[in-house]
Amino acid sequence: MGGRSAGGASSGGRSSGGTSAGGTGTGGSSAGAVGAGGSTGATFAAVQSIFDDRCVTCHDASKQGLPSYPALPLTADASHAALVNVAADETCGGTRVVPGNPDTSYLVQKLEQATPCNGSRMPRPFEVGVATPLTADQLATIRSWIQAGAPP
Numbered sequence: 728m729g730g731r732s733a734g735g736a737s738s739g740g741r742s743s744g745g746t747s748a749g750g751t752g753t754g755g756s757s758a759g760a761v762g763a764g765g766s767t768g769a770t771f772a773a774v775q776s777i778f779d780d781r782c783v784t785c786h787d788a789s790k791q792g793l794p795s796y797p798a799l800p801l802t803a804d805a806s807h808a809a810l811v812n813v814a815a816d817e818t819c820g821g822t823r824v825v826p827g828n829p830d831t832s833y834l835v836q837k838l839e840q841a842t843p844c845n846g847s848r849m850p851r852p853f854e855v856g857v858a859t860p861l862t863a864d865q866l867a868t869i870r871s872w873i874q875a876g877a878p879p
């Protein structure tokens with residue numbers, strides 16, 4: 728228990744409205760990459776808002792059948808437990824999230840590598856076409872959170 732309980736952080740209004748996670752953006756910089764806490768890394772709330780935006784259409788335990796992937800739920804209730812220190816299904820990938828080590832985290836590899844060791848780059852397209860990769864800001868947010876130890 729690291730002092731900070733993410734659960735309590737005002738759960739209101741964070742349903743992927745498009746506003747930067749964490750709310751009232753004072754500096755105008757897209758929050759998240761550095762996170763509200765200064766040098767402590769991005770918060771999991773900032774990471775979750777990316778999942779809410781780009782991933783949960785498929786990564787939801789209640790959705791069956793391709794292209795869904797219920798074995799890795801990324802909904803707010805389940806994502807942290809499904810990622811951190813959990814072995815990847817695609818075993819070439821090792822561990823989904825290795826706290827403190829973004830480079831060896833399969834989550835990062837699946838988002839950054841054009842051809843991951845198995846399957847497609849995420850987010851993958853629904854049926855045909857291509858899906859837009861995450862932005863550099865979003866990738867930096869996820870890396871920062873992992874680097875900081877992947878706190879809840």
Ligand code: HEC
Nearest residue numbers: 781782785794796815816817834846847849850851852853
């Ligand atoms: C259109 C549906 C779809 C979307 C959107 C999507 N995924 Fe996936 N995801 C899948 C499917 C299907 C697989 C398994 C096949 C593969 O790897 O291509 C998968 C596999 C993965 C894996 C590997 C899991 C393991 O344990 O081997 C990770 C990590 C992942 N997705 C993360 C994400 C993230 C993060 C996002 C959002 C940025 C995302 N995905 C968006 C369908 C999707």
